[in-house]
Amino acid sequence: MDKEKIMQLRDVSFEYIxxxxxxxxxxxxxxxGEKIVILGANGSGKSSLQKILNGLLFPxxxxxxxxxQLVTEETLNDEQLAxxxxxxxxxxxxxxxxxxxxxxxWEEIAFGPLQMxxxxxxxxxxxxxxIRMLNxxxxxxxxxYKLSGGEKKKVAIASVxxxxxxxxxxxxxxxxxxxxxxxWLINLLVxxxxxxxxxxxxxxxxxxxxEIADRVIVFSEEHNIVAQGSPQDILSNKELLLSxxxxxxxxHRHVHVFDPSEHHDHYHCHE
Numbered sequence: 083m084d085k086e087k088i089m090q091l092r093d094v095s096f097e098y099i100x101x102x103x104x105x106x107x108x109x110x111x112x113x114x115g116e117k118i119v120i121l122g123a124n125g126s127g128k129s130s131l132q133k134i135l136n137g138l139l140f141p142x143x144x145x146x147x148x149x150x151q152l153v154t155e156e157t158l159n160d161e162q163l164a165x166x167x168x169x170x171x172x173x174x175x176x177x178x179x180x181x182x183x184x185x186x187x188w189e190e191i192a193f194g195p196l197q198m199x200x201x202x203x204x205x206x207x208x209x210x211x212x213i214r215m216l217n218x219x220x221x222x223x224x225x226x227y228k229l230s231g232g233e234k235k236k237v238a239i240a241s242v243x244x245x246x247x248x249x250x251x252x253x254x255x256x257x258x259x260x261x262x263x264x265x266w267l268i269n270l271l272v273x274x275x276x277x278x279x280x281x282x283x284x285x286x287x288x289x290x291x292x293e294i295a296d297r298v299i300v301f302s303e304e305h306n307i308v309a310q311g312s313p314q315d316i317l318s319n320k321e322l323l324l325s326x327x328x329x330x331x332x333x334h335r336h337v338h339v340f341d342p343s344e345h346h347d348h349y350h351c352h353e
Contacts, residue, residue: 122301172242232263
């Protein structure tokens with residue numbers, strides 16, 4: 083069965099300031115249930131692309147469609163269209179502090195469902211369901227600003243999952259996370275994708291790509307897409323990774339060799 087095309091970018095360019103291109107003629111189709119990783123050096127345009135997908139920015143040229151609907155400033159001025167769009171896409175910022183603003187964790191997670199005009203019983207069920215799923219019981223009465231970086235990331239993710247979006251967009255999700263929280267996050271993303279959610283992750287952390295992608299899109303420092311393919315194809319193309327400034331000459335790719343006795347631990351051999 084063919085997967086449904088849920089997002090389309092056609093010749094999309096974007097500039098914050100005239101003649102300073104941040105995205106250049108992007109053509110991209112995203113299908114329901116995919117795991118996509120967008121790779122690129124800092125400043126290549128990855129975050130701007132995510133903001134367009136999330137309806138926070140609009141193309142300077144070209145067009146963006148999501149779920150069959152043209153997404154423009156005008157269409158998102160329509161309250162019904164905007165609400166339907168916002169409920170289908172969850173955006174997890176690189177900096178969790180930009181996302182957290184409520185008095186305590188429970189209220190933070192309840193904020194999205196309350197905006198959806200659900201009754202309190204349903205809000206309660208959603209919030210407590212996400213708290214259980216992510217094991218946040220011990221944090222639910224605490225103010226977000228008193229949490230550690232890893233705890234803030236978990237709460238930011240919980241506050242997005244409580245609206246139950248179809249698509250999750252994540253900006254550099256492992257930045258600043260300790261190894262245990264990073265492993266928790268990767269396992270969670272794989273689980274969410276297995277449950278049918280579409281994942282779009284921007285990163286320059288090559289170590290996580292194979293686990294959270296079945297397709298990789300590569301941005302150059304000239305702000306355009308220069309390659310796309312399977313994680314294996316992209317990660318083994320040293321010349322490509324060098325040309326887009328994701329690695330240096332001394333890079334060795336870590337190949338995960340699976341040993342069933344090791345459970346989730348991997349050992350590495352160099353290519």
